[in-house]
Amino acid sequence: MSLTHDFTKFLLECEALKFGSFTLKSGRQSPYFINAGSFNDGTRISALGKFYAHTIVAAQEVGKLGDFDTVFGPAYKGIPLAVTTSMALSEESGVPMGYTFDRKEVKDHGDGGMFVGTQLRDGMKVLLVDDVMTAGTAVREVVPKLKAAADVEIVGLVLSVDRMEKTKDSDKSAVQAVEEEFGFPVLSIANIHDIIEAARELRNDDGSALIDEERNAHIEEYFAKYGA
Numbered sequence: 089m090s091l092t093h094d095f096t097k098f099l100l101e102c103e104a105l106k107f108g109s110f111t112l113k114s115g116r117q118s119p120y121f122i123n124a125g126s127f128n129d130g131t132r133i134s135a136l137g138k139f140y141a142h143t144i145v146a147a148q149e150v151g152k153l154g155d156f157d158t159v160f161g162p163a164y165k166g167i168p169l170a171v172t173t174s175m176a177l178s179e180e181s182g183v184p185m186g187y188t189f190d191r192k193e194v195k196d197h198g199d200g201g202m203f204v205g206t207q208l209r210d211g212m213k214v215l216l217v218d219d220v221m222t223a224g225t226a227v228r229e230v231v232p233k234l235k236a237a238a239d240v241e242i243v244g245l246v247l248s249v250d251r252m253e254k255t256k257d258s259d260k261s262a263v264q265a266v267e268e269e270f271g272f273p274v275l276s277i278a279n280i281h282d283i284i285e286a287a288r289e290l291r292n293d294d295g296s297a298l299i300d301e302e303r304n305a306h307i308e309e310y311f312a313k314y315g316a
């Protein structure tokens with residue numbers, strides 16, 4: 089069984105894939121939503137870290153991703169992702185891997201500053217992790233923040249789910265646009281097409297299809313409007 093298939097099953101088991109009507113950061117109204125807040129216990133978040141670590145190591149083995157010194161997750165939902173990924177990588181390699189996250193607001197007392205964890209220094213290599221990419225706004229916000237802190241090299245971005253959508257102002261996929269703009273690879277554990285395909289096979293407790301005709305029509309409509 090592939091990593092994507094296992095991950096899709098894991099998402100569904102954790103109820104991290106929701107159906108309904110959701111307003112996204114981009115303002116898009118989506119009939120499905122990936123809720124990283126559903127990885128809400130030690131077992132789930134630890135399993136998630138292992139999925140990230142496998143994706144990262146597999147990409148490194150085929151030369152798609154370089155080495156790095158710290159895993160950076162943007163606040164808020166990126167924070168546990170960075171921690172669990174660095175834990176899984178440290179366990180797997182036996183070498184401590186750093187993690188770093190930002191604050192959404194500046195702290196002016198105690199340790200102060202905007203970043204927590206491994207501090208960013210000139211020449212450091214950083215791997216970004218986030219839950220999803222939709223239009224690519226979050227990554228555009230976070231890259232300048234990191235670059236302003238130190239002359240770091242961002243080696244790549246790893247997502248739980250690539251929603252495979254267009255940018256706000258072009259027909260290019262958000263992932264492709266970010267790769268071209270910033271020059272680093274964007275990888276994901278799974279993409280939304282694989283996930284929806286797997287969900288189409290599933291049934292509710294009463295035997296009805298998890299994705300019924302009406303839900304399917306909304307999904308197809310959304311894919312046609314925003315899919316890249």
Ligand SMILES: O=P(O)(O)OC[C@H]1O[C@H](OP(=O)(O)OP(=O)(O)O)[C@H](O)[C@@H]1O
Pocket residue numbers: 113114162163164165166218219220221222223224225226227262
């Ligand atoms: O590609 P985009 O269109 O930017 O959308 C995806 C981003 O939106 C969400 O973050 P949000 O800012 O809602 O933050 P949160 O982690 O505080 O929930 C999500 O966690 C991604 O970071």
Ligand SMILES: O=C(O)c1cc(=O)[nH]c(=O)[nH]1
Pocket residue numbers: 111112113114120121122123124219220221222223
């Ligand atoms: O685009 C978003 O804001 C978004 C989409 C999604 O599936 N999950 C999430 O947390 N945010």
